[in-house]
Amino acid sequence: MSRVAVVGGGIIGLAIAAELLRRGADVTVYDPSPDGTDGAWHVAAGMLAPGGESAFEYPHLIRLLEASNELWPAFADGLGDVGYDDAGTLGVALTADDVAESAREWKHQKLTPLTGSQLRDREPALSPRIRAGVFAPAERQVDPRKVVAALRIRLAGRVLTRRVTDLSELDEERCVVAAGCGTAALTGLPVRPVKGQMVRLRGEPGVLRHVIDGTADGRHVYLVPRADGEVVVGATQEERTDRALTAGGVHDLLRAALDLVPGLAEHEITEFTVGHRPGTPDNAPLLGHLDDSRKTVVAAGHHRNGVLLAPITARLIADLVLTGSADPLLESFEPGRFGCA
Numbered sequence: 488m489s490r491v492a493v494v495g496g497g498i499i500g501l502a503i504a505a506e507l508l509r510r511g512a513d514v515t516v517y518d519p520s521p522d523g524t525d526g527a528w529h530v531a532a533g534m535l536a537p538g539g540e541s542a543f544e545y546p547h548l549i550r551l552l553e554a555s556n557e558l559w560p561a562f563a564d565g566l567g568d569v570g571y572d573d574a575g576t577l578g579v580a581l582t583a584d585d586v587a588e589s590a591r592e593w594k595h596q597k598l599t600p601l602t603g604s605q606l607r608d609r610e611p612a613l614s615p616r617i618r619a620g621v622f623a624p625a626e627r628q629v630d631p632r633k634v635v636a637a638l639r640i641r642l643a644g645r646v647l648t649r650r651v652t653d654l655s656e657l658d659e660e661r662c663v664v665a666a667g668c669g670t671a672a673l674t675g676l677p678v679r680p681v682k683g684q685m686v687r688l689r690g691e692p693g694v695l696r697h698v699i700d701g702t703a704d705g706r707h708v709y710l711v712p713r714a715d716g717e718v719v720v721g722a723t724q725e726e727r728t729d730r731a732l733t734a735g736g737v738h739d740l741l742r743a744a745l746d747l748v749p750g751l752a753e754h755e756i757t758e759f760t761v762g763h764r765p766g767t768p769d770n771a772p773l774l775g776h777l778d779d780s781r782k783t784v785v786a787a788g789h790h791r792n793g794v795l796l797a798p799i800t801a802r803l804i805a806d807l808v809l810t811g812s813a814d815p816l817l818e819s820f821e822p823g824r825f826g827c828a
């Protein structure tokens with residue numbers, strides 16, 4: 488049986504470890520945080536959105552995102568109740584300028600434009616001021632906190648509270664570095680923190696049926712409604728390393744949220760959170776061997792899509808660790824592609 492160390496107990500590290508365990512490996516996960524809540528997953532909204540801007544930014548990424556999206560129904564099924572919901576997303580735009588900005592993305596995704604009243608037929612809580620939008624049926628959501636809790640149960644007794652500072656400390660035969668933003672310090676690879684502020688609200692369940700992904704007077708916001716009445720409002724995207732919650736960040740999120748769904752004004756604010764997405768120079772993940780020794784595999788830099796990419800990452804990285812051969816899907820995501828490993 489192969490002994491494998493997984494460095495990082497976030498959503499990527501745990502998904503890989505659970506897949507390795509399922510395939511018979513003797514796996515140990517190392518993470519400094521006893522409950523793992525230091526990771527970006529604890530802040531993440533859990534949108535499973537393979538479309539959107541990613542296709543413009545990096546075309547190869549869209550194939551990986553779509554492949555992972557297809558794996559999600561079975562992945563969620565295997566974990567139990569993780570808040571998986573396939574009601575789809577409504578993309579909405581408040582003003583004519585917002586429509587003009589969003590139209591390019593909607594066209595690229597081949598989505599049919601809907602009028603304000605067509606949108607309100609689907610989602611009555613939307614503001615009558617909304618000009619236009621689209622329905623994206625392939626987009627889903629999941630609760631990342633429930634996913635991580637389910638994965639930790641699966642890995643009971645195998646997640647150790649320890650920060651790894653030097654990979655040579657590990658005596659397992661194989662090692663997977665899935666330490667999110669912590670990957671840079673361990674490997675020298677270019678993973679940078681991209682700050683995101685989020686607000687969580689709570690009200691009567693059922694106020695919103697779909698995820699809302701919208702723009703209001705140039706302010707972008709998404710609203711992710713959970714079955715229990717929670718609505719996750721996110722997120723800022725800032726090239727900053729601090730964890731400060733700012734008046735401007737929270738103001739912009741809440742203002743856009745209330746412009747799009749005025750009824751949210753009655754919701755209680757339950758949580759403000761700040762997290763850091765693990766970004767890379769092309770904002771696509773680093774997936775593959777760290778160096779020629781082939782002992783260490785990297786799975787990091789999932790930026791805005793780590794929740795969506797967890798199932799495909801787990802499958803492809805488990806293949807690589809256990810068989811040594813890389814799936815063609817991994818070709819574009821070599822960790823050494825920036826030449827600085």
Ligand SMILES: Cc1cc2nc3c(=O)[nH]c(=O)nc-3n(C[C@H](O)[C@H](O)[C@H](O)COP(=O)(O)OP(=O)(O)OC[C@H]3O[C@@H](n4cnc5c(N)ncnc54)[C@H](O)[C@@H]3O)c2cc1C
Nearest residue numbers: 495497499526527528533534651667669683792793794795
């Ligand atoms: C505001 C916000 C909203 C987001 N929304 C979404 C979304 O809707 N959909 C989506 O798909 N993605 C979303 N993301 C992105 C997603 O959260 C990340 O891509 C994902 O969490 C990356 O997973 P990870 O396991 O690589 O890193 P993380 O979740 O950050 O976990 C990394 C883990 O590694 C551990 N670690 C670090 N250094 C070490 C070390 N030296 N030794 C041992 N352990 C170490 C940390 O303690 C942590 O537990 C969002 C992120 C943010 C910040």
